[in-house]
C-alpha cells in the first residue's frame with residue numbers, strides 16, 4: 090500500500106521518475122494541464138508534487154494542500170512557486186539547479202549565432218521558395234564584446250564558450266567576487282560601463298524585484314548603436330515595450346528571446362519585427378537536461394518523504410520532515426515577531442539576539458531564526474528577502490545575529506524572544522504559541538501583554554494614570570477607526586505602562602500625532618503586520 094502520493098505535472102521526463110517509481114511506498118500520478126481551480130480541488134490528496142515552469146503553485150493551492158510536504162521543481166527557476174506561502178505552510182521547495190545549465194547555455198550560444206547570421210529568417214525565406222542571398226549580411230562574433238549580466242552557472246558557462254569564440258567579455262554581477270570573475274578571466278563592470286561597450290548583451294539572472302525590467306528605456310538609451318540582446322533567463326528582465334521601441338528605431342540591431350513576461354506568448358508585437366527571433370521557452374528542452382532534472386528532483390522528493398537531509402532546498406535550510414513538523418508552527422510567529430520589532434525599533438540596528446526557551450530549547454531552531462531575520466528585514470529592504478538570502482542580507486548590512494537557548498520560559502510552554510540592539514538603545518519582544526498554533530506577543534520590554542500579531546497595531550508606552558485610555562479611544566472614534574482589541578501592561582501602579590491596540594484600518598500621521606500629544610503618552614508607533 091502506497092503511503093505517499095506524488096503528482097507529476099508539466100510533462101516531466103518519464104524515465105527520470107524512476108527513483109520515485111522504485112519506492113514501494115510511493116505512488117506516482119501523472120497530471121494533465123490544470124487550471125488553478127482544478128489544482129486546488131485535487132491537491133489535498135498529494136504528499137508531493139513535481140512541476141516545471143508551467144504550473145503555478147499559488148498561495149491558494151498551498152491553502153488547500155493539507156498533506157503536501159514537498160514541491161519539486163524539475164529545473165532552476167522557482168518564480169512559478171509562491172515560496173512564502175510554501176514556507177508558511179511548512180512545505181519544502183526543492184529544485185534541480187545543475188541539470189539544465191548546459192542546455193540553457195548552448196541555447197544562448199545558438200541564439201547569439203542565429204542573431205549574428207540571420208539563420209531563422211533565411212530558413213523561413215527558403216521554405217517560402219525564396220533564395221535571398223543579399224538580404225542577410227551577418228556579423229562575426231570574433232573580436233566583439235559580449236556583455237553578460239548574471240555570472241552564475243549559466244552566465245559563466247556562456248562566458249567560457251564565448252571566450253572560445255574569441256569574444257571579449259564584460260560582466261555585471263553584484264553578488265560575485267572580483268576574484269571569482271578573475272579566475273574566469275573576466276573583469277567585472279558596472280551596468281553603466283557594460284551598456285556602452287557591449288555588441289551583444291545576454292542576461293542570466295533570476296527574476297527578482299531588482300532584475301525586473303533591468304533592461305528598460307534608460308538601459309537601452311545607454312547601449313551601443315547596433316547592439317544585439319538575448320534573454321534565455323526569465324521574461325520580464327527585459328522590458329518588452331522598450332525593446333520594441335529601440336528595435337523599431339534601429340538602435341537595437343537584433344534581439345532573441347526564449348522567455349517572455351507573459352507565457353505562452355504568440356501575439357507579442359516583437360514578433361512582427363524581422364530582426365527579432367524567438368523560441369517558446371526551450372532553454373532547458375534537451376533530452377539530456379530533462380532526464381537530469383527529473384532524476385535530481387525525483388531523488389530529492391524521495392529523500393524528503395523518507396525524512397533524510399535533502400539537497401537543493403530553496404525555501405528552508407535543508408531540514409528533515411520530522412524536524413519540520415516541530416518547527417513549522419513557529420515559523421509564522423517568528424516572522425511576525427521580526428516584522429513587529431522592525432517597526433518598533435529606532436536607530437541603526439547592529440545586533441539581533443534571539444533566545445529560544447521552554448520546549449523549543451531542545452529543537453533545531455535555525456529555520457526559526459531565519460524566519461525571524463526574514464521578518465525583520467522585510468519592512469526595511471526594497472529587495473526580495475527570502476529564506477535563502479535573509480541571513481546574508483543581514484550580515485551585509487552589518488547586523489550580527491546571536492542565537493541562544495534557555496530552558497526557562499516564564500511559565501509558557503515555549504517562548505521566542507527577540508532583542509534588537511541599535512545605536513539608540515534596545516527593545517525586547519517575546520512571543521509564544523497558544524494551543525500549539527495561535528501566535529501571541531506576550532512580553533514587550535518586560536511588560537506582560539497578550540496581543541495577536543496581525544493586521545494594524547499601535548504600540549503606545551505611557552504613564553499609568555487615569556485619562557489616557559479614554560482619550561485614546563475617543564480619538565479613534567473621532568477619526569472613525571474601529572478598535573478591535575486593546576491590551577495594557579504595567580509593572581507597578583503609577584509607573585510606566587504600555588498599551589497595544591489592534592485597529593481595523595491604517596492610522597494616519599495626523600491621528601498618530603494627536604495620540605502622541607495626549608498628556609502622559611510617551612511614544613506612539615504604528616505597526617502593520
Ligand SMILES: NC(=O)c1ccc[n+]([C@@H]2O[C@H](COP(=O)([O-])OP(=O)(O)OC[C@H]3O[C@@H](n4cnc5c(N)ncnc54)[C@H](O)[C@@H]3O)[C@@H](O)[C@H]2O)c1
Nearest residue numbers: 166193239240241242243262264293294295321322372373
Ligand atoms: N530558458 C530556460 O529554459 C532556462 C533554463 C535554465 C535556467 N533558466 C534561467 O536562467 C537564469 C540563470 O540560471 P542559473 O542556473 O545560471 O542561476 P544562478 O543562480 O547560478 O545564477 C544567477 C546569477 O545571477 C546573479 N544575480 C542575481 N541578482 C542579480 C542582479 N540584480 N544583477 C546581476 N546579477 C544578478 C547571481 O549573483 C548569480 O550569479 C535563471 O533565471 C533561470 O531560471 C532559464
Ligand SMILES: O=C(O)[C@H](O)COP(=O)(O)O
Nearest residue numbers: 141142143164165166373
Ligand atoms: O528555470 C528553468 O529551469 C528553465 O526556465 C526551464 O523551465 P522549463 O522546465 O519550464 O522548461
